[in-house]
Amino acid sequence: MKNRLKVLRAERDWTQAQLAAELEVSRQTVNALETGKFDPSLPLAFRIARLFQMRVEEVFQDEEL
Amino acid sequence: MNDSKSPTRCAGAPRDRANGRRVMLWSIGWATTMLLASAAISFDQFGDGTVAFIAAGVSLIFGAGTVGAYRQFLNETDELRQKVELEALAVAFGFGVVGGMAYAQISRALGLGDPRLAIVIAGMLIVHAIGVAVGMRRYA
Structure with a gap:
């Protein structure tokens, strides 16, 4: 699954640590999400989308589509 | 995002540390009581086994506490x-x-x-x- 997390974070000039704090996850989790090593659970995906005031599908895209 | 919200707002890390400490303390308690239970069983082998039974029971309680603490750690971690x-x-x-x-x-x-x-x-x-x-x- 692809995501635009790194771009969205950079647009807002946030650090990984700040984003991690907002999402209440570890900085390592944010890094793993950004590098595509780890896919979030549905609740975390919705939390991310809500934080960026976007829809889930605007943040995450299925690579097979 | 409000800049006044520092990374310390992240509940994950401090909570993980606290839960990890709890697992470690229970584990130390379990290991200690298990050693004491082993010693009690060795020394009590010609007795009626009451001391060994109690020591093993205490060790079992600490073991259950360790499992519970680890379960809590897993449920609450990132x-x-x-x-x-x-x-x-x-x-x-x-x-x-x-x-x-x-x-x-x-x-x-x-x-x-x-x-x-x-x-x-x-x-x-x-x-x-x-x-x-x-x-x-x-x-x-």
């Missing part, structure tokens, strides 16, 4: 850490079952006597610790 722990637990479980059985068969085949359960358990703990370290490194 979801990436949950994935890392799950993978490490799977490898440790596999090591325990497959490695334990192989060890038992080799012990019997070579006439080394009964296999020691403590060796298998220690091996599982080591494999789990290595698995967590490797997982954390993989997702770093």
Whole structure:
């Protein structure tokens, strides 16, 4: 699954640590999400989308589509 | 995002540290009471077994506390850490079952006597610790 997390974070000039704090996850989790090593659970995906005031599908895209 | 919200707002890390400390304290208590129970069983072998029974019961309570504390740690930790722990637990479980059985068969085949359960358990703990370290490194 692809995501635009790194771009969205950079647009807002946030650090990984700040984003991690907002999402209440570890900085390592944010890094793993950004590098595509780890896919979030549905609740975390919705939390991310809500934080960026976007829809889930605007943040995450299925690579097979 | 409000800039006044510092990274310390992240509930994950401090909560994980507190839960991790709880697991460690329960584990130390369990290991200590298990050693005391082993000693009590050795010294009480000609008695009626009451002291050994009580010591084993106390150790069992600390063991249950360790399991409960670890369960709480797993439930409340970050979801990436949950994935890392799950993978490490799977490898440790596999090591325990497959490695334990192989060890038992080799012990019997070579006439080394009964296999020691403590060796298998220690091996599982080591494999789990290595698995967590490797997982954390993989997702770093």
